[in-house]
Amino acid sequence: xxxxxxxxxxxxxxxxxxxxxxxxxxxxxxxxxxxxxxxxxxxxxxxxxxxxxxxxxxxxxxxxxxxxxxxxxxxxxxxxxxxxxxxxxxxxxxxxxxxxxxxxxxxxxxxx
Amino acid sequence: xxxxxxxxxxxxxxxxxxxxxxxxxxxxxxxxxxxxxxxxxxxxxxxxxxxxxxxxxxxxxxxxxxxxxxxxxxxxxxxxxxxxxxxxxxxxxxxxxxxxxxxxxxxxxxx
Numbered sequence: 013x014x015x016x017x018x019x020x021x022x023x024x025x026x027x028x029x030x031x032x033x034x035x036x037x038x039x040x041x042x043x044x045x046x047x048x049x050x051x052x053x054x055x056x057x058x059x060x061x062x063x064x065x066x067x068x069x070x071x072x073x074x075x076x077x078x079x080x081x082x083x084x085x086x087x088x089x090x091x092x093x094x095x096x097x098x099x100x101x102x103x104x105x106x107x108x109x110x111x112x113x114x115x116x117x118x119x120x121x122x123x124x
Numbered sequence: 125x126x127x128x129x130x131x132x133x134x135x136x137x138x139x140x141x142x143x144x145x146x147x148x149x150x151x152x153x154x155x156x157x158x159x160x161x162x163x164x165x166x167x168x169x170x171x172x173x174x175x176x177x178x179x180x181x182x183x184x185x186x187x188x189x190x191x192x193x194x195x196x197x198x199x200x201x202x203x204x205x206x207x208x209x210x211x212x213x214x215x216x217x218x219x220x221x222x223x224x225x226x227x228x229x230x231x232x233x234x235x
Contacts, residue, residue: 045223052132054211054227055167068222102166106223111157112169113213113223 015039018103018116025123031090033119035103042108044086046070046078048099049118055102061086062108093123126150126214128226135232136202144197144229146212154215156188156195161209161228170197170210199231207233 019034037044043062047055047070057070059078067078075097079087086105090097100120104113128148136142148156155174159167171179173188173195185198199206209228216222 043223047225052227055225057222057224060222070222071224104167104223111155111172111174113157113159113167115166115168117166 016103016105016114016116018101018119020119021117023119023121025090025093025121027093027095027123029090029093029123031093031121031123033088033090033101033103033121035086035088035105035116036084037086037105037114038084039105039114040083041105041110041114042083043106043110044080045104045106045113046076046086046088047102047104048072048097049102050099058088093121095123097121098123126216126222126224128212128214128224130210130212130226130229132227133230133232135234137234138202138204140202141198141200142202142231144199144210144212144231146195146197146226148193148195148212148214148226150193150214150216150224152217153190153193154217156186157213157215158184158186158197159211159213159225161211163208167211202233204233204235207231 045060046058061080103116157172158170161167171186188195213225
């Protein structure tokens with residue numbers, strides 16, 4: 013089975029800190045995605061990547077950046093964490109023409 | 125851009141049939157998929173429709189009408205364990221293959 017692993021399950025950071033969320037997949041998928049999930053808002057796409065060093069903005073990219081230096085790893089960066097970035101962050105991957113996305117277990121980030 | 129609409133909540137009793145609708149707007153449609161998410165868990169894939177018609181997988185079926193930009197998930201013989209959030213998601217065409225989710229439908233199955 014495909015495995016998508018997020019580096020932390022729970023994370024607490026202070027306002028203004030630079031935060032790195034890491035995601036690794038083991039099935040050679042071309043596409044990788046970062047979402048945030050908030051109650052009543054579903055999964056909102058932050059950024060996605062369809063190849064190494066390639067990235068595209070999703071619906072809510074403000075305050076975030078991403079890095080994809082290797083095919084299996086996709087990092088989400090909060091340049092200066094703010095309390096409104098407290099959320100559940102989900103990473104997913106798919107084949108380029110794949111029908112299904114595989115998700116990591118999520119990182120619950122709290123910014124205090 | 126992409127947008128999807130689905131009901132926020134649905135309630136049904138064990139053994140019943142429930143349909144969760146999804147309408148979408150997208151620039152470049154590739155396929156519609158459905159995911160299930162239990163509280164505290166990650167979304168898991170249920171089904172995918174790339175062409176018009178019905179796809180059946182056990183108790184779950186999914187339907188797509190590309191001309192109407194509409195799809196639904198049909199859950200039969202409901203069980204308590206089906207209580208979860210259900211999301212429709214649109215995959216866009218083009219090189220980027222963006223995957224956009226709806227806001228989710230909370231299904232509650234009552235005994």
